[in-house]
Amino acid sequence: MLVRSGILTSADGETVAVENANAGGAVVLVCEHASSVLPAAAGTLGLSAEALASHSAWDPGALAVSRLLSAKLDALLVHQRFSRLVYDCNRPPESPAAMPEKSEIYDIPGNRDLSVAERYARTAAIYVPFHDRISAELARRSGEGRRPVVVTVHSFTPVYFGKPRAVEIGILHDTDSRLADAMLAGAAAAGRFRVERNSPYGPEDGVTHTLRLHALPAGHANVMLEVRNDLITNSVDQEVMADYLAGLIADAVNTIGGT
Numbered sequence: 001m002l003v004r005s006g007i008l009t010s011a012d013g014e015t016v017a018v019e020n021a022n023a024g025g026a027v028v029l030v031c032e033h034a035s036s037v038l039p040a041a042a043g044t045l046g047l048s049a050e051a052l053a054s055h056s057a058w059d060p061g062a063l064a065v066s067r068l069l070s071a072k073l074d075a076l077l078v079h080q081r082f083s084r085l086v087y088d089c090n091r092p093p094e095s096p097a098a099m100p101e102k103s104e105i106y107d108i109p110g111n112r113d114l115s116v117a118e119r120y121a122r123t124a125a126i127y128v129p130f131h132d133r134i135s136a137e138l139a140r141r142s143g144e145g146r147r148p149v150v151v152t153v154h155s156f157t158p159v160y161f162g163k164p165r166a167v168e169i170g171i172l173h174d175t176d177s178r179l180a181d182a183m184l185a186g187a188a189a190a191g192r193f194r195v196e197r198n199s200p201y202g203p204e205d206g207v208t209h210t211l212r213l214h215a216l217p218a219g220h221a222n223v224m225l226e227v228r229n230d231l232i233t234n235s236v237d238q239e240v241m242a243d244y245l246a247g248l249i250a251d252a253v254n255t256i257g258g259t
Contacts, residue, residue: 007086008125012039015129017079018137019067025074026253028141030134030152030210031066032090033059034079042086046109056103057083059155061232066153068242073249075151076141078134080126085111087126090152090209093119097206098127104161134214142218149179149253150215150222155229156200165200168193169245170226172201174208176216179223182252192244193231200226221256223249 008015017034036058038045044052051057063079070077080089085108091098099122101111114122141148158165171187173180180197187195201207208224215222225245232238 007041007122008039009041012041013081015081015126016133017081018133019077019079020070020074021076023070023074023076025076026147026149027069027073027075027151027249028134028137028148029066029070029073029075029077030150030214031059031063031077031079031154032088032130032152032210033084033154034063034066035081036083037081038083038086042110045085045111047085047106051106052083052085054104054106055155055157055229056106057085059153060229061227061238062153062155064235064238065155065227065232065242065245068238069151069153069246069249072242072246076137078130078137080130082126087122089127089130090207092209092213093123093127095206095209098123131210131213134210138214138218138220148220149249150211150220151179151249152210152222152224154224154226155232156226158228158230160200165228166194167196167199168228168231169195170197170199170201170224171195172198172203172208172224172226173222174203174211174216176211176219176222178256179221179249179252182255183223183248185255186248186251190244190248221253223252 066077088098099111138148171180171183211222232241
């Protein structure tokens, strides 16, 4: 039985997870699509096991890379504990993509024809606590006289609607490109991966919501990272990618004076 209001219970645990809470580094990592877990009340949302394991449900490898970055940069990490199919925390409540009826090739029956009350319940249970915690952590750091640097971490599929993607790492930004510019310059000098600006998505696709909500109004340096998920399928590759990204981030933060 699918229960669509009152989406979380105490048995589901907390909505948001925080790791390395007392980190000394400037970077605050955010992983909005860290998990494929559905709340018990959501059932399967009418989806197959294949769909629930796919990129539609989460960003494979993103949390593993985020955790490695947290260790390498001594960075605080905030991540979402539930699948973006229930609520995509990188979308505002008014966006149809926040609780999508279709994700890539999969229809999502459990998200079809949600009432206003059902949408509100999911927003209150998942979106609001997640972003409230990010706000609180950034405010705490600012209150301590530190200048936070916001970095969100995502992964993307190598093939999208049958079309291969050549880009390997996307460095995304909205109206503040300071950190992205410095990272792109570092990536060009290193020449190791195919790194592109605002690819395979950009702000016009609505993917910079977290940056717009938390970084831009306060003037925090920020960037959104997209890593092709076939490059981070195992622990060895995740370590290689995290080493590379940590170097780019650290050098870029030093370049722009973000600490």
